[in-house]
Amino acid sequence: MIVNALDDLPADLEVEVKTKAEEALVAYATQFDPTQLRRLGRRILEVIAPEIAEAEEAKRLAAEEAHARKKTRLSMRRLGDGTTRIAAVVPDACADRLATNLEAFASPRREDGTRTETGDYLPYHRRLGHAFCQLLETLDPARLPIHGGDATTVIVTIDLDQLRTEAGIAQVLGGSPITAAEARRLACTANIIPAVLGGDSEVLDLGRKERLFTAAQRRALLLRSATCEAEGCDIPGTWAEAHHWIAWAQGGATDLDNAALLCSHHHHRAHDPTYLHERLPNGDIRFTRRT
Structure with missing residues (x-):
């Protein structure tokens, strides 16, 4: 030494x-x-x-x-089981910044998906993995570089009939297929443009502005509930996502009466066909597994 x-x-x-x-x-x-x-x-x-x-x-x-800078690199390899392995070498300062952002989502003080079915906290590396996915979904597309003449955007295409079924399949443009439930969840997020197709691949809807909750509507939702509206969840509303109570594919309007503020975990659960959810008299949303 x-x-x-x-x-x-x-x-x-x-x-x-x-x-x-x-x-x-x-x-x-x-x-x-x-x-x-x-x-x-x-x-x-x-x-x-x-x-x-x-x-x-x-x-x-x-x-x-x-x-x-010379050593910086990132590679992605599809594993063929619905997952992708990401390996990266980045500067320490970049890693520190990423860790700070991820830990804001992965803090064990939060309850949205940080616990296993037995009540134990997920291992730290698994919490970071979930946090990384959530971070990507909450990036502001307006602040991303221009890509192909438009702000960097993910387009999900799905047939209208498929969208209305629990077993439907959507396709991420240039990427992998996802379930209709996941497409419905992504449709609640302004970072994703849902392209709904009719017969002969005719574009019926390409994520019109009225499908997406505005910044003013999100502020109103925060006034209504400072935290995730799921029963017993105390995740700050500033970390939550605006959810269509009645899915826009089913004619649900993008207004406050049809909106729910849900953290990422409960937003996924709201679109999970294995769970039911109902609004309680006090305004909380209760999730129960289907029998």
Whole structure:
């Protein structure tokens, strides 16, 4: 560890400074284990030559950032079972930003899908996986780069008759098939454009604005309920999604009387055909598994 730390010092450093660094690290070796010694080695200039430490640290960080940019990559591979493996190498700062965003969704204090059927919290890596999916769905398309002449958008195509059945199948344009239930859920989100097809693939609806809840409507929903409206759920409404109580495919209007504010977990459940949901007298929404 001492040799590695000395080798990492700037090549143009004066011999006298390197000698002081070696002496200091040898002394530290009598008190600290190798892991601790490695950390001390990275900061040794702050101890023996603080007047040049900041400038040298800045140069080291610049070199690391340049190296990180060269190493940055991401790959996606379909596994053939409905999942895709994503592998990435990104700069530490980018990873820190991603972790902060994901942990806002994955906090164990939240109840929306962070527990197993037995009541135990999901493992951290599984909570992060669910959080990553939720993060992608809540990105503001208006703030994304222009792609093909339009803001980056996901288009889901589905036959109208398929949309109205529980067993229907939709197709993500350029992607994979999804269930009609998932398409109905995505249709509640402004980030997704549902393209409903009739006979001979005629486009019947292409996500007209009135299908989507406006920012003003979302603010009104937050005034009505500061949290997810599912019974017992305390997820903040600012993290929730506007749901059509009567699906727009069934003629449901995009207005407050037909709206429910649901967290991602309960929004999925509202479109899950294995569950029933009802509005209670106090305004909460209760979910029960079909028998």
